Amino acid sequence: MALRGGFWPLLLLWVSPGLCSKKVNPSEYDYVSFQPEMVRHYQTGRFYSRTPQCVDIPQDLALCHGVGYNKMVLPNLLDHESMVEVKYQASSWVPLLSKNCHPGTQVFLCSLFAPVCLDQPLYPCRWLCEEVRDACExxxxxxxxxxxxxxxxxxxxxxxxxxxxxxxxQAPRPRRSEVCPQCDGEIKADSLYEHMCASEFALKVSVREVKKDSGDRKLILKKKKALKKGPIQKKEWGDLVLYLKNGANCPCPQLEPLSGQFLVLGRKVKNQHILTAIHKWDKANREFNRFMRKVKKTKCPKPHSVFM
Structure with a gap:
């Protein structure tokens, strides 16, 4: 039985080994805390060093804060035992939400990263996973x-x-245009800051040349300054090349023309530095200036030991 329709009220059920029994209103749910039954059900076939318990979804868990409920089970359904690990693993998925590839993406991901507090694990439906996967992959x-x-x-x-x-x-919301996904982001200070924190590196660059490389586009840089250097090693810095994956044939308005400077966000995948977003470095843009003020005043949450 899939929980559809008015999703969040229906989701807040106490699920017994037999059948769904008691319905819990969202206001009641805020007071759900540790339950002895939760230990038995969540530890079946699993070995955790910590007892399963309900905890608040923290504000800096950007993927799931505000998803529709306030508390989650820890350890979660992906076997992350600490909140530090949950935040670090979940941060990789934050940029995907802004791409609107499927309307069920956040619900699907949060059902695993931040599962709602019930007395037994409740997994996403297979068809939901398949639809999100087919739309977002x-x-x-x-x-x-x-x-x-x-x-x-x-x-x-x-x-x-x-x-x-x-x-x-519902059908996924249509993309505004057929530009490369890395180039289609409108600048909104808060979401850009979240994307930067979820990225491994953030750079201010000017571009000398753009070349096609198989199905990718690669950016040959002229100047660069690190806001966040992440995994970029000292020996890579001098001749750093950035890759726009599968971007050889889709338009990227930011790179037309190449003049001016750019904010680029990305991750290192194998030996390539992959762009996940590129924006004009535009001091006349109010949202961009808000973003820069936030960068200067606020530090991204830092994982202490762990990690898509």
Whole structure:
């Protein structure tokens, strides 16, 4: 039985080994805390060093804060035992939400990264996973990522009680244009800051030349300054090349013309430095200036030990 329709009220159920029993209103749900039954159900077949418990979804868990409920089970359904690990792993997915590849993306991801507090695990429906995967994997490939094994859809229930999204059967919102996904982001200070924090590196650059390389586009840089250097090694810095994956034939308005400077965000995948976003360095843009003020005043949350 998939939980559809008014999704979040229906989701807040106490699921017994037999059948769904008690309905819990969102206001009641805020007071759900540790339950002895939760230990038995969540530890079945799993070995955690910490007892499963309900905790607040922190504001800096950007992927799931404000998703529709306030508390989550830790350890989660991806076997992340600490909130530090959850934040670090979830941060990789924040940029995908802005691409609107499927309306059920956040519900699907948060059902695993920040599962709602019930007395037994409740997984996303297999069909929801398949729809999100089929819609979002092509976008992920622009960033150099395949659909990960940990989200393999075959592991999720087909007909049992499972999580669905109220909007998942709606068609994905149409893209504004057919530009490369890395180039289609409108500047909004808060979301750009979240994207920067989720990225491994953030640079201010000027571009000397853009070349096609198989199906990719690569940017040969003229000048560069690191806002966040991340995994870029000293020996790579001098001749740093950035790759626009699968970007050889899609337009990127920011790079037409090449004059001026750019803010580029990205991740290192194998030996390539992959762009996940590029924006004009535009001091006349109010949102860009808000973003820069935030960069100067606020530090991104830092994982202490761990990690798409």
């Amino acid at each position: 092509p976008v992920m490939q622009y960033f150099g990522f395949p659909w990960p094994e940990m989200l393999r859809c075959e592991q999720f229930p087909r007909e049992d009680v499972c999580i669905a999204s109220p909007n998942a059967t």
